[in-house]
Amino acid sequence: MLNLLDTVASTGTVSLTAAAEQADLPTSTALRHLRLLTNRGYLTKDEQGLYSVGPAFVRMALASYQRGPYARLTNAAQPGLEQLVDATEESAYLAVRDGAEAVYISTAESRRAIRHVGWVGRGVPLEGTAVGLALLDDPQPLGSRPRVHCNTGAIEPDVTAVVAPVVATEQVMAAISLLGPANRLSGKRLHNAAEAVADIALEVSLNLASPDQSSR
Numbered sequence: 001m002l003n004l005l006d007t008v009a010s011t012g013t014v015s016l017t018a019a020a021e022q023a024d025l026p027t028s029t030a031l032r033h034l035r036l037l038t039n040r041g042y043l044t045k046d047e048q049g050l051y052s053v054g055p056a057f058v059r060m061a062l063a064s065y066q067r068g069p070y071a072r073l074t075n076a077a078q079p080g081l082e083q084l085v086d087a088t089e090e091s092a093y094l095a096v097r098d099g100a101e102a103v104y105i106s107t108a109e110s111r112r113a114i115r116h117v118g119w120v121g122r123g124v125p126l127e128g129t130a131v132g133l134a135l136l137d138d139p140q141p142l143g144s145r146p147r148v149h150c151n152t153g154a155i156e157p158d159v160t161a162v163v164a165p166v167v168a169t170e171q172v173m174a175a176i177s178l179l180g181p182a183n184r185l186s187g188k189r190l191h192n193a194a195e196a197v198a199d200i201a202l203e204v205s206l207n208l209a210s211p212d213q214s215s216r
Helices: 002-011 016-023 027-039 055-067 071-088 130-135 187-209
Strands: 043-045 051-053 091-098 101-108 123-125 149-152 159-168 171-181
Touching (some): 002 016, 002 027, 002 051, 016 027, 027 043, 071 091, 071 101, 071 187, 091 130, 123 130, 130 149, 130 159
Antiparallel strands (some): 043 051, 091 101, 101 123, 149 159
8 A cells, every 4th residue: 555655656646557557556456545545635536537645645744844854944945935936926845855856845836826836745756857956966065156957847848947956064955946837937037037046045055054043
């Protein structure tokens, strides 16, 4: 059952057949486990029969990240995420590395009707993504302006990611990520978004290095 839950969480959305194959389970067994996980709120099933993580899973993941070792990081980053939304009108995320994936652990959502939402608790590959490039970046000296990485369509079509690393204790600890429709994040708006993401990533890095933050 845990293999199935991990399969859905790492894939994003997956069919019964694909989930059973990836978890190396008979389809009938996978269906029984998926129904149980769905009934308990750990998964949801849409009209097309595709499974994705549900509210119970998201709450569990958030509690783990926001009240555990990453609590100080999320406390330092959340005001910056809100500032990014105000400056760009797009959704902002905080991501950390988990093996070969980046996991989104906190967000501030855009207030626009058409916006990017729903990635908290989700993992995406490091390879081939802007957030992966940021998390694998060589750390710059504290106080230096971070490099910004951008790409479009790496995970979702027509979605642009603008990402910069957060540095703490001389290593990349996290990444600040701005996600929005590609038709809005282009040209001058993309340039301004990249500047804003770099500013916030630097601010969060400095906040983490401050005595006030370190004592929290």
